Amino acid sequence: MSDYLTLSYWDIALGSVFIFINAGLSVALELGVHKRILIAGARMVVQLAIMGLILTALFAVVSPFWTSLAALGMVLFAGREIAARQDRPLGGLWSYGLGTVCMMIGPMVVTVFALTTVLRSDPWYDPRYAIPVLGMILGNAMTGIALGISGLVSGLDTRRAAVEAQLMLGATRRQAMAPVIRQALRSALMPIINSMSATGIVSLPGMMTGQILGGVAPEQAVKYQILIMFLIAGGTGIGAVAAVMGGAYRLTDNRHRLRLDRLGAEKT
């Protein structure tokens, strides 16, 4: 499996030319995003470099403690990212906590399931499998959960009168919120549905191409990719349902009132 082309730092520097072209275009066209392009690019380089170092160290020790610590770190960052993507976050601890907890019950559970039953890596927590699989599921579930929560919040906000009208006529909070909850879950699941439909025709997923570049037979890489897509769909679905239900629970109370006062301040 060593017949792949290695990259030197110069090769990467040559590739980075395109980031500078983008930044140049932003200046020329007055898009005002050149700074953000450069910062995002730099962040990516630093984050990936650190990830490379961490993975090297993790692979060397194969310790359940360090592997789960790394996994926990990834989940916490993902939870922070979900909170950052909300225009109107849930107030207090919930803003950060809900997304994080849902990452644990969606992606974490699905990853452990895959490692112990399908992939059967030995030991099951072998970071060479655990960390990349978790990372791929997390990245997608994060998008789904963030979309689900913001769909719920904006849905309840814009359709407040409709939801309260039902409550006023004696509906339970579940009945009154059902249309908003359904809409939020649909928008949470849409990206994974779309990406499953397009995969293989429009897009070649990164993991599969990565394995092929690394010398794995396409047939094997395809099998891996199919499995991963199933896991992503599972993790996203479970995580998004938990997040939307949790959010809906938080934004109402046991007297069946709509509690939008529990939302944090709107970000400008």
Added chain:
Amino acid sequence: MLEITDLQRVGLKPASFSLPEGACIAVRGPSGSGKTLLMRAIADLDPNDGRVTLNGEDRAAIPAPLWRRRVAYVPAEPGWWAETVGEHFDDWPRAVPLIERLGLPQEVKAWPLVRCSTGERQRLALARALALQPHVLLLDEPTAALDAAMAGAVETLVLELVAGGMSVLWVTHNPEQAGRVARRILTVEAGQVREAAP
């Protein structure tokens, strides 16, 4: 008998009064004084403190959805959640006589909501709440968007039901209307609820 003791919430100072069975009280006061807050607090739509009982039964002991069927609130700008008018009614046959009394044809059932004027919506929302056969009706400016004839139809219908034992709290800006529908008047000023001399 609806009894309210020290009902309070943000924007509303402790209020106590009672609304006997078959009575209608008018609620008056400047905009933003807390009339709507008072109505919402009685319907338990916002967090609030205090004791509210209906015929001796404590509100806290009654599940909120059931409470709101007994003490129905009709806001000034009612909300709608479905496409057609009919979908907003649990029991359409029961609503038909009410709707006809309010000057709307039966065919309104199939109308898309976007086709209804503000005044039509206001009357439909009233019929929707009355169809629940509540013990207490909380009305927030129910005739604001209606012409005199239609406002009269609303007053007549509600007063008939009051004569049948329903209790009503009726928010109105119109002093003549207050005089027509109620013998007692509550005023709300800067969150303070007071009984006014009629």
